[in-house]
Amino acid sequence: MILAVDTETTGTDFFHGCRPFMITACDGKSNYVFEGRVDPYTRDVTWEQDEVAEFIDLVKSASKIIFHNAAFDIRALASIGIPPELFWDKLEDTLLASHCVCSGDTHNLKDLGVKYFNYSDVDEVFLEEQVKDAIKEARKAGYCVAKAGHHHFPGLRKNGTMFWKMDYWLAIDACRTYAVGDVERTLLLWDAFKTSIMVDGLWNVYQTRKKLIRIVYNIQTNGKSFDKEKAARLIAKFEKEMEEHRWNIKRLAKIDYRFNPNSRQHLVDLIHNRLKIPVKFQTKGKKPVPAMDQKALKSYSEMIDAEPLVQLALYKKKQKHITDLTSYINWLDENNRTHSSLNITGTRETRQSSNSPNDQNSDKILRFLFGPPPGYVWICTDMVNIELRIWAYSVGNVELIKAFEAGKSVHEMIMEIIFPEQMDAYRLAKSKSKSQLNELDQKALKVYQRVKNGNFSRIYGATDMKTNETYHGSKSTSLPNYCAKIDARFPGIKEFTDSRRKLAEECYVRHKTYAIHTLGGYRLDVPPDEPFKACNYFVQGAAGWIMTLAMINWDASPLYRKFNCQMNSQLHDGLDTEVKIVPALPLIIEAKCRAISEAGKSLIPTCDVTWELLYNPADETNTIVQEILQQHK
DNA sequence: TGCCAGCGCGCG
């Protein structure tokens, strides 16, 4: 029996008390509804043992369980004592399937119902009305309506959160209808997707990706520990300094109102009105307004006595840090750990995304606040230049490939072509330590950075004009044609970019859809009006696929299991693993690097992996750790 | 008060 399952919950943060209050299921013949009771004054949910047991029996009797976003529902079910192990061996996921079938279109359950079956989505509209009405009544009755600040979702901010979605329990009858509709949709969709995936030859890639569900579930469960006290001290320090920066700006520019550096109006007043700098940058939106981003502010600060703008930049940076730190603290559980979720369908190119909190965009300056607890280490691995490597092999230029295989830097090779006169200065600068750098060194390093940016720009599908600008570091009416120089030296680059676009167009002729297959066989839709993206999708998709295989390989490694290793973070080419300090640590590190490298080498000829070890200060003198660090040097 | 669009910024 195939069973679709869905949960309705009092929120999304199951680490702070949100719980499912309704479980629905559908096997094609009958619909099932299981309900717990929400305490209207606390939002706490209680379930009768019998009710849960009945659901578990139903699950056990099913040969397949279909979810739409399995990781979420399994997490919800686990929070009321239903073991995740019930599902791993027999789950299917229509969200994942939807991405396989049609990576570029909507993946929302209701939209999919309409798209594939013309299954009306009025139940959702009706429920929204009912809930919003019920909320008004509930407020009068003194019920605990969801809002920012409730301890069940400390990480959620007031802005941008649709809190009414957490109060479906207030309109329980409409919710029941809605929830049953969802499992009916899910069951129908799986049937359609299954056929489609098989017909299109995507069954294997779907099954491979599906293995990530359990892996990312475990990553989230384990989480990462965070130094709350240190963060709090940092916040206090920044707050004090920020106030000083703000007052300095006010004083220097003679501003007599409550200056808010976040307000565009205030910044316009400061820069264009009081400092009398003409508008040089506009935003790119429909209604352009004076831009106030870093690029613009930096340029303006070079035009005048910079002090007010220097103070402004300092203020903004610290403010960003404070919001980041506050967010991390809010997401912590009782053990001071965050539990970011890693979304395997987070991007359309198989890369994953992260949220609650986003673990993939934490400022490098603040990362030291995360780390292993005493007695544990993090093995942090990186795939070296993975996107550039994929690109080089795909371009097929022998010289580029040779460079990688000899461990040479492709960025440097290209720098040699377009800025040969800078090479000596660059090599000298590279050999120095940070404190020794003089102005000339800094300049050479900046040129290198521009080359790197330009290279990525090209891979990402920029026009030659834009790429030349990036290499050059600025717009200019008479730019040297760097791209042409590079193409002359490394034939195949242009051809490769064009070929990806042509593949997408050929696919359209045959299948009425723009798409390319990336390394590994996964199919990526290309926006019909933006075929130039095909090249980037190919490269980014291949990198995402390699990371997918890497995580699966590492998870399946005997040492991973034996020593209770736990991946806890993934940053597209980096993967961190938490493990107890044991004598076998060197073997574990080696096994991890091998698992990742082999994942890469199943698609491209080489895949270098570097690693470093992160340990808790308390383990400073641990002999195992110290020996490894000594050897690693 | 809630919602939405636009902007800006962190990461890869």
Added chain:
DNA sequence: AAAGCGCGCGCTGGCA
């Protein structure tokens, strides 16, 4: 005649 790619999230300001 046009465009380097992919994300999540906080804040402002306009609108209902």
